[in-house]
Structures are given as C-alpha cells and as structure tokens.
Amino acid sequence: MPSDDDLALADEVSGQLIRLVRLMERKHAQYQADHPDAVERATYLLLVHLVKDGPRRAGTLAEAVHSDPSTISRQVAHLVRLGLVERTTDPEDGRATLLVATDEGRRVFEENRRVRIERIAEMLDDWPVEDRRKLAELLARFTTDFANNALKPRPAEAPPAPPVEATAGGSRSLPG
Structure with missing residues (x-):
C-alpha cells in the first residue's frame, strides 16, 4: 500500500x-x-499509424488505436476526402481493402512532425542538455508503465464491510 x-x-x-x-x-x-x-487529433492519429506502420486494413487500424470500426470508417472517409489516405486492393486478398497514406498524407505527417519537434526544441532550449535527456528518459518510462498498467486487469475490490452496531451483548452487523 x-x-x-x-x-x-x-x-x-x-x-x-x-x-x-x-x-x-x-x-x-x-x-x-x-x-x-486541420484534421482532428483522433483522425490524424490514423494517418500517423498508416505512415509509420504502412498499409493496413481498417479493422487492424481500429485495433491499433483502440477504437471501434464505425468510428474508424468515418475518420478514414474524411482522410480519403482530404486526399491524405487512399483505399487499395489487398494484394494478398483481392476482396479486402487496404488503407494507404498518400504522398500528400506523408507530406502532412512530416510537416506536422517537424513543426512539433521544432516547438518542443524551442521550449526546452534553455534547459541543460542533461535535463532534456532525463525528461525524455522519464517520459518514455512513464508512458511505458502507463500503457502496461492500463492493459492489466485491476483486481476486483472487496465490497465494504457492513457497518457494525454496538449492542449490550457485543456487536452485530447491520443489514446492507
């Protein structure tokens, strides 16, 4: 404890x-x-996965971002309308569709990544290098532990004991 x-x-x-x-x-x-x-953060996360991990089926993408297929379908449709993602036939199974980041999708991803990295570098510019390294190390450790802990089933908590009523002959539990 x-x-x-x-x-x-x-x-x-x-x-x-x-x-x-x-x-x-x-x-x-x-x-x-x-x-x-601009693309919503949750929708942008799909693009990130497609750029980093390559083409995927919608179901696999939904699992990767811990979302339901109907939400993914709507978000992917938005990315397709923006020209950031395209649907292609799965070469291993012609009946299935793969989602693929387009050249424009990869460009948008890289631009967003570059801007984010530059902003963080500017924020940390006056920090000693060792502090920046320690922050990166501790954040990586924290996010790993957070992810691992979130995946662990929590033990069921015991229900609270019923209140005890004092009586002349001792104590007894009150009905819940």
Whole structure:
C-alpha cells in the first residue's frame, strides 16, 4: 500500500498531467480555429499509424488505436476526402481493402512532425542538455508503465464491510 507521501506525490504528478493535457487540448483547439482544414487529433492519429506502420486494413487500424470500426470508417472517409489516405486492393486478398497514406498524407505527417519537434526544441532550449535527456528518459518510462498498467486487469475490490452496531451483548452487523 502506498504511503501518504507516495500518494501526495502521485497527486502532484497527476495534477500536472491533467494540466498538460488541458493545455494541449486548448492549443489544438486554437490550431483548429486558425486552420479550418486541420484534421482532428483522433483522425490524424490514423494517418500517423498508416505512415509509420504502412498499409493496413481498417479493422487492424481500429485495433491499433483502440477504437471501434464505425468510428474508424468515418475518420478514414474524411482522410480519403482530404486526399491524405487512399483505399487499395489487398494484394494478398483481392476482396479486402487496404488503407494507404498518400504522398500528400506523408507530406502532412512530416510537416506536422517537424513543426512539433521544432516547438518542443524551442521550449526546452534553455534547459541543460542533461535535463532534456532525463525528461525524455522519464517520459518514455512513464508512458511505458502507463500503457502496461492500463492493459492489466485491476483486481476486483472487496465490497465494504457492513457497518457494525454496538449492542449490550457485543456487536452485530447491520443489514446492507
């Protein structure tokens, strides 16, 4: 069982993570407002997977991003309309369709990646190199542990014991 100090530190980390996510959401919303053709973050994640992992079937893509096929279908349709993804016949099974990032999709991915990396480099520019390395190391460790912990089934918690009523002859449990 974690100590009170462990829980207080976890609360501080949790609070900072919540703050970071909110700041990122706000920044993304501002970007969306400034760029009407921008792709939603969840939809962009599909493009990222297709660029990094290569052509995939929609079902495999849905599994990779932990989403349901109907959501993926709608998001892929949007990427196809934008010319960032195309549907092709699966060479191994002519009845199936593969989703493939287009040249434009790869260009958009690389441009977004470049801008993100440059912004982070600018933010960290006045940090000592060792601090930047340590941040990268700790973030990698944290995200790995987070992913692994999220995949573990949590043990079922025991229901709370019924309240005990004091009686003259001892104590007895009250009915729930």
